[in-house]
Amino acid sequence: MSKYDLIIRNGMVVTNKAVEKLDIAVVDGSIVEVAPEISGLSKEEIDAKGKYILPGGYDCHVHFNEPGRTNWESLLTGTSSLAAGGMTSFTDMPLNSTPVTTNGKNFDLKLEAAKKNSLVDYSFWGGLTPNNLEDLEELAERGVVGFKAFTCFSGLEEFEGADDWTLYRGMEIAAKLGLPVSVHAENRDITNKLTEKFIKEGKTSPRDFLNSRPEISEVEAIQRVILFAEETKCKLHIAHVSTAKGVQLVVEARKKGIDVSCETVSQYLTFTEDDLDGLGPIGKCCPPLRAKDTKEKLWEHIVAGNVDAVCSDHSPAPFELKKDSNFFKVWGGISGCQSTMNVMLTEGYHNRGLSLVDISKLLSLNPAKRFGIKNKGEIKVGYDADMVLVDLNERFILKADELFYMHKVSPLVGLEFKGKIVRTILRGKTIFQDGKIVSEPIGKFLRP
Numbered sequence: 001m002s003k004y005d006l007i008i009r010n011g012m013v014v015t016n017k018a019v020e021k022l023d024i025a026v027v028d029g030s031i032v033e034v035a036p037e038i039s040g041l042s043k044e045e046i047d048a049k050g051k052y053i054l055p056g057g058y059d060c061h062v063h064f065n066e067p068g069r070t071n072w073e074s075l076l077t078g079t080s081s082l083a084a085g086g087m088t089s090f091t092d093m094p095l096n097s098t099p100v101t102t103n104g105k106n107f108d109l110k111l112e113a114a115k116k117n118s119l120v121d122y123s124f125w126g127g128l129t130p131n132n133l134e135d136l137e138e139l140a141e142r143g144v145v146g147f148k149a150f151t152c153f154s155g156l157e158e159f160e161g162a163d164d165w166t167l168y169r170g171m172e173i174a175a176k177l178g179l180p181v182s183v184h185a186e187n188r189d190i191t192n193k194l195t196e197k198f199i200k201e202g203k204t205s206p207r208d209f210l211n212s213r214p215e216i217s218e219v220e221a222i223q224r225v226i227l228f229a230e231e232t233k234c235k236l237h238i239a240h241v242s243t244a245k246g247v248q249l250v251v252e253a254r255k256k257g258i259d260v261s262c263e264t265v266s267q268y269l270t271f272t273e274d275d276l277d278g279l280g281p282i283g284k285c286c287p288p289l290r291a292k293d294t295k296e297k298l299w300e301h302i303v304a305g306n307v308d309a310v311c312s313d314h315s316p317a318p319f320e321l322k323k324d325s326n327f328f329k330v331w332g333g334i335s336g337c338q339s340t341m342n343v344m345l346t347e348g349y350h351n352r353g354l355s356l357v358d359i360s361k362l363l364s365l366n367p368a369k370r371f372g373i374k375n376k377g378e379i380k381v382g383y384d385a386d387m388v389l390v391d392l393n394e395r396f397i398l399k400a401d402e403l404f405y406m407h408k409v410s411p412l413v414g415l416e417f418k419g420k421i422v423r424t425i426l427r428g429k430t431i432f433q434d435g436k437i438v439s440e441p442i443g444k445f446l447r448p
Helices: 074-083 104-117 133-143 164-177 188-200 206-211 214-233 244-257 264-269 272-283 292-303 340-352 355-371
Strands: 004-014 019-027 028-035 044-047 052-055 057-062 087-092 121-124 147-150 181-184 234-238 259-263 309-311 388-396 417-427 429-433
Touching: 004 028, 004 355, 004 388, 019 057, 052 087, 052 355, 057 074, 057 259, 057 309, 057 340, 057 355, 074 104, 074 188, 074 417, 074 429, 087 417, 104 133, 133 164, 147 164, 164 181, 181 214, 188 206, 188 214, 206 272, 214 234, 214 244, 244 259, 244 292, 259 264, 264 292, 264 309, 264 340, 272 417, 292 340, 309 340, 309 355, 340 355, 340 388
Parallel strands: 004 044, 004 052, 057 087, 087 121, 147 181, 181 234, 234 259, 259 309
Antiparallel strands: 004 019, 019 028, 052 388, 388 417, 417 429
C-alpha cells in the first residue's frame, strides 16, 4: 500500500534558507516530508535529477478581465499562462473585469467565474474608489486580500481614481478591517496637465507619452500615501514601483516603523525608455518604462532586499486597442505573466548573481506572507505542494506561439532566456509539463 501520493526525488530544492539535494513527499496536496532520502512507496514518483525545484510562484498583481471582458483575457487563458510560467496562485485586480470588483455582488460574480475556469489557486483585490467606501467591509467579509486604489486616472471611467479624502478615509477603514491598501501611485494633476499640454501641442509620440509621466509624479504620490499610512496606521502596499527613488521612500518609511511594502514588475527590470520606440504600443504601461540608470538602480534595490515582491501587472487587451497614431489613445498594459520567473532567473540569477533563495522569496514567500495567504510560498512540511521544476541552464528564445495568452503579443517575445520551466505542480498535481497544459481547472479560492 502506498504511503504517499507523490515523491519527487533527486532534485535541488530551493528552501527559504538554502539550495539542497532533497526528496519531497506529498499526501492530499500537502508536503508531509522533506529529507535527503525518503523511503516508502508512492502512487507517483518524479525523478528531478538535474532540475531545480522552487516554490510555485504567487503573482499578486494581474488583470484577467473575467467576467465581462473575456475577449481581452479569460481566467482560463490567463491562468494557463501563469502555470506555464511556474506560477501556482495569483491575486486578481478589481479592474478590468466588468463589473469592477467594488462591492459584494460584483465580487460574487468574479468568484463564480474563477471556480469554473481558474487552473491555479486564486484570490482577489477589492476596489477603493470615491463611490464604494460603504462597501469595503462587505468586500472584507467576502475574503479580499485588501483594497486597490489609484491616485490618478485608472484607465476605466467605471473605476474612479481616489481623491485624497477617499484615500485617507478608505485607509482608516482598511486599518480597522486589518487589510492592506495597494496604491497605483502617480500624481493625477501632473499627469493630466502634461497629457493635456502635449496633446494640445500635437505631441503624441511614444516619447511624449513618457514625458507626460515623469518620475516626480510617482515619487510625490508615494510620499503622500506613505504619510496617509503613517497617520491612519493602515498597512500600505505600493504597486509596480518603477523608480529607485520610490523604493527608497519605502525603505525610509520602514525605518520609521510605518507598515509599508512595495513590488516592482518584470518590464521595469527588462526594458528601458529607449526600448519604447522599437516596441511601440506593446511596450506602453503606466507608470512608463524608465531610463537605463533607473532600471539598474531598481536591480540594486532588489539585490539589497528592499523590494518585497516581483510580479507581472499582466494587463492584456485586444491588439485593436493598441493601434492608434496618437500614443496617448493606445491602451496601456503589458502582457507578461508567463515570463516573470524567466526574467528573474535570467536577469537576476544568471546576470546579476541574485540567489535562488532570494528569487523564491520575491516570487512566492514574501507576497504570500504580506497578503495573508496561508501555507503558500515555501517548500516546507505542512505547506501546499506547489512547486516548479526548472532546467536552470537551458536557453530558449520566447516565441509567440508558445504563449498561452488570448492575444499572443508581448514585448518579451524574441528575447533569449536562461532557465526553462519544465513542470508546474499545484497541490501535488502536475498542471503544466513540457510546454503543455495537462490539467483541467483545479484552482481553489484563497482568502487571508
